[in-house]
Amino acid sequence: MTALLELNEVHARYGPVKALHGISLSVGEGEIAAVLGANGAGKTTTLRAISNTVEREGEVLLAGNALRGGPESVARLGVAHVPEGRGTFAELTVWENLRLGAYTRSGSLRDDFTRIGTYFPWLQERKHQQAGTLSGGEQQMLALARAFMQRPRLLLLDEPSLGLAPLLVTEVFRIIKELNESEGVTVLVVEQNAHIALQLAQAVYVLEVGRVALSGPSAELREHESIRRSYLGY
């Protein structure tokens, strides 16, 4: 399996505050990888370093090529970043949000929209609803659908479970899994909810204060003593 995304010794800072102290990780083509860690460990910053929305140093490679330029250029190279708080535009309609997802490419959107319908059947009839009036779970789904419209090679998800009821979390992760399996999208997901992330992902990285503290296949980490104690609570 070749690596689609590779980070080598990536440092990042917010002004004077350093948030990442040399992170290295790689995500294989077609893989789901998860980044776990406590609050402030640098999970979100890792994603921001990839999409270049934070001051960073070090090497970030997508399929062997360095990712340069601002977030808009990164998006154009096939990276869809669903940020914390979902990044949907509450003031725009569902359909406008989806159109924005497809902003980086030309051509008709109808086929993609129909295909999205197989994952999110409710989107069709609520096309003209204002996104801000959707429920939290629906907004998360909309964010996923929008990312899908981008036809990304790599999907970056920042805490998709945040603020959702447990039943919805399962639903969201089922869809992520489905997108990964049937559309071949590579996924890097950041999660607080270690339990579900360990089930979903093939590879897992655990961050502690801006460094990779542990990494490995999720099956292996599920057995790991310290992980279980700190993140799973059993």
Added chain:
Amino acid sequence: MAELARRLPIPERLLPARPVLLVLVAACIFLTVGSSISTLFAQLTVAGVASGVVFGSLGLALVLIYRATEVINFAQGEMAMACVYFAYQLMLWGLSYWAAFFSTLAIAFVFGVVIQQVVIRPVQHRSVIAVVIVTVGLFILIDGLVEWKWGANQRFMPAPFGNQVYRLGGVPVARQQIGTIVIVLVCVLALWAFFRFTKVGLGMRAGALRPEAARLVGVRTNALLAVGWGLAAVLGAVAGLMTEPSQYVLSPTLMQPVLLYAFAAAVLGGLESPGGALVGGIALGVFLNLIGQYWTFVGSVLQLPVAFAALLLVLLVKPTGLFGHRSVRKV
């Protein structure tokens, strides 16, 4: 209200609050009744609408830039004035009015883009006040450049619509007023369609709402800000070209009073709302015309203070303008 919003293709947020809507409807009824009673009243109303759409169109230019950057462009009026001089120069070189008109719109777009890229972009990330000061500097600079090139004396330009007067139901209406109203409305509609149906327009809206999130989906916000300045300059140029025939002469101070009213129109409409700027402009235009005629104490001297006093009153009752919604800002 919610039902109305569902039936119309307008999102609910674009409609004013119910009391405001009632006031607007009442104003419309008042104007209709007044117009049916007195020919003079009707004439004043139509003239007010004609000058009002011009205020609205320059106000719309201010709103465009305000939505994207939260800055009032004090140079908007002077940019428009310079564009009218461009048109004047093109006509001196032998272009017909309408050829010059459309070439000027193209020039205005480039003008706006260049100004944004050269002087606004470098200060954009500093502070709102820095950008405001730069636009004030631009105001003075453009004024000086125009006077340097064309002189401060008044110039005469061919009139686009001629002097014909139609009679609509007994009310004399100048062809020029109708022309002004039609041209401005066509421009505003075109702009609305651009924002609603094109990808670039959608990207601009997204960039204005949430720049970071827009960049993550691939919107080149910096480039689109320049496009926004270009479009604002085009709207301003339309306002300028439509102001000129009503003033009969062209001088460097052409747009200064219009900018004032445009600013008022934009604020009256709530600054965030393009439709609001237009409605605000029309309301202001009609109000000014009627009050100047019927309230003799005010006359022409106190027109300006009274207009602003009325505006302040509106703002004190509704601090975010007629169409504005109180938004919760991050602390």
Added chain:
Amino acid sequence: MKRGLAGYVAVAACAVFFALLPFTLSDYHRGIAAQVALYLIAILGLNVLVGYTGQISIGHSAFMAIGGYTTALMSHYHHTNLVATLPLAFAITFVCGVLLGLPALRLSGVYLALATFALAVSVPQLPLKFSKFTGGSAGISANRIVGNTWLYEVAWSAAAVAFVFTWLLLRGRIGRAFRAVRDSEVAATSSGVTLAIYKTLAFGVSAALAGVAGSLFVLATNGFAQPNEFSVTLSLKILIGAAVAGLGSLWGVVIGAAFIALLPTISASAPLIGSTHGQDVVFGAFVILVMLLLPNGVAGLLLRLSRLRARA
């Protein structure tokens, strides 16, 4: 503490400099130097409002007009001592500022900018309406002409008093409250700053200083108060001066005042463009350049220099 000492020394040096300056200047230049002083007072006033409490005003020309007309009218009708009209202008415009500050409590940002803009546009119209009392568009004379030396002395003394007054005001509790209002209204309220009082107070002080500047402005134009002298352009000029000086700091005001008072005079003799349009071109271009090159004005530059020196 060391910085405080440096401040005292700088102020003392400035005082000595400006006290001795008139002996080296021609009468004409003394007049221009007096203009620097009156703009300095106006910029100080605007800075209190914009730089310290973060409220914008484009209406300071209106307060200057009120101050100016106070002087002209008092002298014209009551032959009041000209120097005595300055504190009177201060008091009257203070009240006007407080009165405007009250409705301004409900407005913020651009809406406040428009409200003050409206004031700037409206006030010069009033003398036109009540022309019997105020002389209409021709203006009204104080009926006394003052010499440039007198003007220089009075203007710079007033500037010194104004500077020390604002400095004392801003370094204490009130200044802290102002800054708290600017940086976060919510936080300021929750830490016990009564927003309404401090915001209106800032408006009052700011307007009062502009009023004094307006009085001097009238004295500097041969004692004539004319409506079109107090147009919005004057407000914008002061705003530019304040931005050049650097908002939120007092140390750049002299440069800011010199910028708006001297640049038009100097650039009138500019090569190539010359004439009055040249003034505008040079002035506008300079404003833009200064904003591009000195984001925090002269005060920011001074701060950077002092940091460099501290590091060396």
